[in-house]
Amino acid sequence: MKKFAINPKRCDRSPYCAVRRECPSRAIQEVDGVFYIDMNVCRGCGLCVKACPREAVEESAS
Numbered sequence: 001m002k003k004f005a006i007n008p009k010r011c012d013r014s015p016y017c018a019v020r021r022e023c024p025s026r027a028i029q030e031v032d033g034v035f036y037i038d039m040n041v042c043r044g045c046g047l048c049v050k051a052c053p054r055e056a057v058e059e060s061a062s
């Protein structure tokens, strides 16, 4: 399964985050204003990569 991560340097932490809306698994979580992908529920579909207008979601190596 592919793995993805949110690059905090690109993410603008918008309350209207398109990635949060589009993720079918509701895997985008937030702690202290920082968004991250909960890999316990992510299904590796990759929709988040296309959904982010800031290209903040990247495929991770591990």
Ligand code: SF4
Residues within 6 Å of the ligand: 004, 022, 023, 024, 025, 026, 027, 028, 037, 041, 042, 043, 044, 045, 046, 047, 048, 049
């Ligand atoms: S890969 Fe799919 S399930 Fe995982 S965070 Fe992205 S949109 Fe959600």
